[in-house]
Amino acid sequence: MSYSPYDLMQMAVDIVNDSPHPTNKIAATISGAGPDGAPYALARTNGWPAPIAEKIGMDTDIGNSSGTVHAETACILDAPKTKAAKIFITDPPCPNCVKNIAEAGIKDIYIDHKGFDKDWAKRRGDTFESMALRMCERSGIEVYEIWRKEQRVEPILEIFKGYSPPLEKPARAVACAPEAYEEDLIAKAHKFYASEPFALAIAHNHDGESIMISAEPHLVIGYTSETDTHEDGKYSFALEPVNRLLMTAARKGLTIDPAYLYSSRVPSSRELVNMIGAGLNQISIGDTQSARDEFGPRALKQLVDAGILNIQN
Numbered sequence: 001m002s003y004s005p006y007d008l009m010q011m012a013v014d015i016v017n018d019s020p021h022p023t024n025k026i027a028a029t030i031s032g033a034g035p036d037g038a039p040y041a042l043a044r045t046n047g048w049p050a051p052i053a054e055k056i057g058m059d060t061d062i063g064n065s066s067g068t069v070h071a072e073t074a075c076i077l078d079a080p081k082t083k084a085a086k087i088f089i090t091d092p093p094c095p096n097c098v099k100n101i102a103e104a105g106i107k108d109i110y111i112d113h114k115g116f117d118k119d120w121a122k123r124r125g126d127t128f129e130s131m132a133l134r135m136c137e138r139s140g141i142e143v144y145e146i147w148r149k150e151q152r153v154e155p156i157l158e159i160f161k162g163y164s165p166p167l168e169k170p171a172r173a174v175a176c177a178p179e180a181y182e183e184d185l186i187a188k189a190h191k192f193y194a195s196e197p198f199a200l201a202i203a204h205n206h207d208g209e210s211i212m213i214s215a216e217p218h219l220v221i222g223y224t225s226e227t228d229t230h231e232d233g234k235y236s237f238a239l240e241p242v243n244r245l246l247m248t249a250a251r252k253g254l255t256i257d258p259a260y261l262y263s264s265r266v267p268s269s270r271e272l273v274n275m276i277g278a279g280l281n282q283i284s285i286g287d288t289q290s291a292r293d294e295f296g297p298r299a300l301k302q303l304v305d306a307g308i309l310n311i312q313n
């Protein structure tokens with residue numbers, strides 16, 4: 001299987017009108033090598049995860065987040081392994097997707113030239129320039145504009161060969177015994193992270209081995225807490241712990257065991273929506289009174305009340 005960048009972009013263009021979103025129809029293709037080394041390519045649109053579409057509907061926000069998963073993030077959540085993968089997008093990516101793309105270890109972004117002409121892309125052009133591209137530069141992600149018909153690719157952002165971004169507080173991944181006692185792992189992680197919030201999961205690799213993954217909130221790869229700000233208007237440079245776990249699992253080609261996902265506090269609205277998008281429907285929460293903001297607990301209640309998410313104790 002050997003697809004050109006034009007074929008891979010065409011795969012996204014071919015499905016973009018399948019997007020259930022009434023106004024912003026976006027699609028992406030991800031292409032890389034799976035855990036067994038076999039090449040893959042898959043395409044996804046933006047849209048509502050099935051349980052949210054069916055049980056809550058498309059007109060209701062989940063906490064302060066839309067109920068949709070963006071096309072780029074949907075690709076990452078469904079890909080067999082995202083480390084060093086390439087992603088082809090019909091539109092310029094939003095800063096939140098770039099954070100996920102960076103954490104998932106994707107190294108190349110291709111954007112269809114038509115995506116820059118759409119009204120909403122023009123309106124959002126400033127966040128693409130000011131945040132998304134800046135984050136790509138720091139994280140070491142090359143960005144290209146692509147013309148399918150003319151079979152032409154031009155770089156928007158090139159990265160110095162040999163650039164390696166500063167890696168502060170990477171997510172942890174540690175092999176663990178299959179019979180690892182979950183509460184023991186959680187107690188140890190509480191000691192390790194001290195007062196920081198964190199998330200922890202047990203995942204399985206391609207060979208069926210168990211790996212414990214855990215993470216605290218952190219700025220996007222390439223940013224360090226000493227020198228960098230955390231926010232720019234509506235967008236934050238930080239990734240929340242559950243989101244980092246989802247992206248870490250994707251990067252390493254791991255499958256999170258739905259029965260073993262733990263968050264020390266109530267996840268944010270966006271973490272919860274992405275979790276559902278990843279097909280996870282159970283979580284244990286250390287302190288249900290603790291949350292980053294007031295929207296997480298509201299989102300949690302909506303999802304639990306709708307029978308989409310179970311809280312385990």
Ligand SMILES: [Zn+2]
Binds near residue numbers: 094095096097098
């Ligand atoms: Zn996005």
